[in-house]
Amino acid sequence: MTTPLIHRERGLTIPSTAVFIAGEIAGTGILALPRAVEDTGWAGLILLVLCAILSTYTGIILGEAWTIASELFEDCKGHVQNPYQLLGQKAYxxxxxxxxxxCLHVTMFGGAVVFLLLAADNMETLVKALGHDISFCFWLLIIAGFLVPFTWFGTPKDFWLVAYGATLASASATVIIVVSIGLDAPNQTSTQHQGADFQKIALALGTIVFALGGHPAFPTFQMDMKRLKDFKKAVCLGFVIVVLLYLPVTSAGYFVYGNTLNDNILNNLPSGGLSYAVLLLVTIHLLLAIVIVISPVIQEVEMVLHVPRDFTWKRCVTRLLVVACVLFVAETVPKFNSLLSLIGGSSLTILDFICPILFHMKMHKLKVEASEQINDNNRLEGVHIPLWRKVLNYEILGLGVVAGVAASVSAIINIVSPDSFSMPCYVNISSAAT
Incomplete structure (x- = not known):
């Protein structure tokens, strides 16, 4: 795959924007979705495609809302550092x-925690296969310490190759995982599936939403495009890429392993060169993703604390403390599947389904009011939302609220449940020491 050179002054094309979308979204879903589908039954595959379609639609209307905002408000034109927040301000x-x-910072901070947990899980599996035994909890500490110096750099705004590298890594991992599952299929003589219940379905829904969630960064991608109105085409193409990455692994894992699926499908793969290659590819993707995802949180913290933009000891200390907070949460809740469901059902559901609908309707209303004030009939044409689209918007809004509440409550119950509760790492370490 040849990575095209992107010039800021020219703007992103539709294909390059689609790659950014796919590179941001595709990753953890490859690992966690097979188990999520197993928890819902074969209908989970349909649910995955349906959620992808809904996410595509809400991504499109989020782009339309920002396009209208850029037409109505001067401070929405050009480059904006926090476009989603500004859109929320213009709307409400x-x-x-x-x-x-x-919601943005909860999602990004939580995403960094999930990526750290997954990376530690992968490294524990890989090193154990090579004959060494380093516990998951220590891997969390090792990886966090390794990442700290990389957070001392400025911002990832110039890391244009990261999205292409992440997409390529995910695509390569997908191919290898499917091949590995296919080679292992003859050894799985009797595949059985477990029954689904409401809590499992709700948790799986949260995981699916997390795996398809990329909306917090969509307005940023759109601003860098040559034409704002082309963003809807990029969203469609981006989600097509994501689904093509997710479906093969999810389907193969569900039909071959069934109820023996782990929360991380890599733990189901037979040991060998293929599984080691996948572990390395996915772990590299996760390590890069942690630095990128946590950056907006770091910038917000530094802005609140008035940390200078130049490289100083204050930056080093501040970013060390942010990474330490991520590490503490990971050591406290060392089960990434529960966090996936909680984040997917709460803050990410709001940003993916609820906010795009509300902001889209509000921006259309403001545009109608602006057109009526200046009696601009030409501008008023096509502004009113068709009835079928209004009905669809309200249905998605209602579905997002119900599904988000169900997934969040189920995730919280699952986290604190005695049957699934995991002791914090520091408790286990202190117990072992005594």
Missing amino acids: GAAGRYAVSV
């Missing part, structure tokens, strides 16, 4: 801005 004032900001 300070409350909208703060709500989006909180």
